[in-house]
Amino acid sequence: MMLGSILNPINSSIIAVALVPIGVALGAPARETTWLITGLYLATAIGQPLMGRLVDTYGARRMFLVGSALTLLAGLLGTLSPNIWVLVVARVVLGFGTCAGYPSAMRLIREEGERTGVHSPARVLSALSITTQTISVIGPVLGGALIDIGGWRSTLAINVLLGAAGLVLGRLYLPAPQAPGPSAELPSAGRTARARIDVLGIVLFAIGMVSVLLLIMQPSVARLWLLVPGVAAGVAFVVQELRVAAPFIDLRMLRSSPALVRSYLRSVLTALVSYGYMYGFTQWMQESRDLSPSLSGLVLLPTFLVGIGVVALTGRRSDLRKKLLVGSIAQILACALVLVLHDDSPIVLLLAIAVVLGIPQGLVNLANQNAVYVQARPEQVGSAAGLLRTFMYFGAIGSSSASGLLFGDRASTGGMHDLGLVMLVAAIGLLVLSATDRSLRRR
Known part of the structure; x- marks a missing residue:
C-alpha cells in the first residue's frame, strides 16, 4: 500500500528538476515543457475521484493492479519518447495509473480497522501520510540523482521498476475479493453500484475540469471562452449527480x-x-541562484526529514486542530522568509526555509488525511480519499499557474517574491480556516 501511494507524489515532484534538462534535450521551450506538469495534473484531477469510485465499486486489489500496470506502461512510453508531445502523453497515462494507490490504501485500512475494531489506526495512517505527502519532497532529490546518473529519461524509466514491483507485491499480498455475500472488499453499496457506473457523470466532470483547468493554468482574455463549456458541464454535472x-x-x-x-x-x-515552494522555489534556485539540479534537490531534503520526524512525534496525537494551527503558522513564517530572498542568498537561508516548511509538510497533511478518514462514510472512503487528492492538486495547479504567470521566461528573484506573496495569502487563509472550524474541536 505504501509503494502504491508514493507513485503519484513522487512523479509529481520528480519533474521539478527535470524540466530544464528535458527542454534542452528535446528542443522544447518552457511553454511546452510546462505541459509535462499540466498533463499529469489534468489526468490526476480527473483520475483521483474516478479511481476512488472504482475502488469502492470493484475492490482495492483489482484497481491497485490496474494502476500499477498503467504506471509500468507510462514508464516505458516516457523512456522511449522521441519528442515532447509523446512525453506529455506518457505523463497523462502516468497520472491515471498513479491515482489508484492512495484510495486503495485508505479503503483497505478502513476495512481492516472495522474488522479489528480499531476506529483510527494512528500508526498506519501516520505511515501512509509519510509515504503519500511528506515523501513527495524527496522527488527533486531523487530526480537530481537520476539525471546525474542516467540523464532525464531515467526519471521516467524508474516507473517501469515501480510499476512492476506494484504488480508483483499486489498479487502476492493484497487481499483478494471475497466470494459473494458479506464482503469487506465489496460492500453492499459497491455491489449494487457495480452494474451502473455513472459514465455520464464522469464525462461531464472531465469536460468541466479540463475546460476550467486549461483556463487557470494559462489565463488570458483569448481563453475566456473556456468558461462556457466549463460552466455548462458543471451545471449538467450537478444535475446528473x-x-x-x-x-x-x-x-x-x-x-x-x-x-x-x-x-x-x-x-x-x-x-x-507546498507546491509553490516545490516548483517555484526549485526553479528559482536553478535559474537565479545558479544551483545544479542535484544540489537544488538536496536543499529540499530537510523538508522531507523534518516532515518525517514531525509525523513520527505527533502521529498518535488526536488533536487535529492544534496540528493545523501550528502547521499554518509555520507556513506563514516560511513564506515571510521567501520574501527576503535575493540572487546571492546564502545556502543557510535556503536550508532554513526548507526546515521550517518541513513542519507543516508533516502536521497539516497528516491532519487533513486523518480528518477525511473519520469524516467520510465507511462505504465511501475510497471516493473521499480520491477527492482529497483531487483538491490537493487543485492547489498544485494553482501554484503552477501562478509560477508561470509571475516568472514569465525566467524564474527571477522578483517573480519569486511575488509567488511568495501568493503563498503567504494561502497560508493566512489556512490559519483562519483552521482556527474557525468548530468541528475540529470535537475531534
Whole structure:
C-alpha cells in the first residue's frame, strides 16, 4: 500500500528538476515543457475521484493492479519518447495509473480497522501520510540523482521498476475479493453500484475540469471562452449527480458534511504553499541562484526529514486542530522568509526555509488525511480519499499557474517574491480556516 501511494507524489515532484534538462534535450521551450506538469495534473484531477469510485465499486486489489500496470506502461512510453508531445502523453497515462494507490490504501485500512475494531489506526495512517505527502519532497532529490546518473529519461524509466514491483507485491499480498455475500472488499453499496457506473457523470466532470483547468493554468482574455463549456458541464454535472442513485461524486455526501468540505478546502490552501515552494522555489534556485539540479534537490531534503520526524512525534496525537494551527503558522513564517530572498542568498537561508516548511509538510497533511478518514462514510472512503487528492492538486495547479504567470521566461528573484506573496495569502487563509472550524474541536 505504501509503494502504491508514493507513485503519484513522487512523479509529481520528480519533474521539478527535470524540466530544464528535458527542454534542452528535446528542443522544447518552457511553454511546452510546462505541459509535462499540466498533463499529469489534468489526468490526476480527473483520475483521483474516478479511481476512488472504482475502488469502492470493484475492490482495492483489482484497481491497485490496474494502476500499477498503467504506471509500468507510462514508464516505458516516457523512456522511449522521441519528442515532447509523446512525453506529455506518457505523463497523462502516468497520472491515471498513479491515482489508484492512495484510495486503495485508505479503503483497505478502513476495512481492516472495522474488522479489528480499531476506529483510527494512528500508526498506519501516520505511515501512509509519510509515504503519500511528506515523501513527495524527496522527488527533486531523487530526480537530481537520476539525471546525474542516467540523464532525464531515467526519471521516467524508474516507473517501469515501480510499476512492476506494484504488480508483483499486489498479487502476492493484497487481499483478494471475497466470494459473494458479506464482503469487506465489496460492500453492499459497491455491489449494487457495480452494474451502473455513472459514465455520464464522469464525462461531464472531465469536460468541466479540463475546460476550467486549461483556463487557470494559462489565463488570458483569448481563453475566456473556456468558461462556457466549463460552466455548462458543471451545471449538467450537478444535475446528473443529484439525479442518479449511484453518482460518480456523491454531492449529497458533501452537502451533508460541511466538515469534510472544509477539509478539502484546507487541502487546496496547503498545496498552494507546498507546491509553490516545490516548483517555484526549485526553479528559482536553478535559474537565479545558479544551483545544479542535484544540489537544488538536496536543499529540499530537510523538508522531507523534518516532515518525517514531525509525523513520527505527533502521529498518535488526536488533536487535529492544534496540528493545523501550528502547521499554518509555520507556513506563514516560511513564506515571510521567501520574501527576503535575493540572487546571492546564502545556502543557510535556503536550508532554513526548507526546515521550517518541513513542519507543516508533516502536521497539516497528516491532519487533513486523518480528518477525511473519520469524516467520510465507511462505504465511501475510497471516493473521499480520491477527492482529497483531487483538491490537493487543485492547489498544485494553482501554484503552477501562478509560477508561470509571475516568472514569465525566467524564474527571477522578483517573480519569486511575488509567488511568495501568493503563498503567504494561502497560508493566512489556512490559519483562519483552521482556527474557525468548530468541528475540529470535537475531534
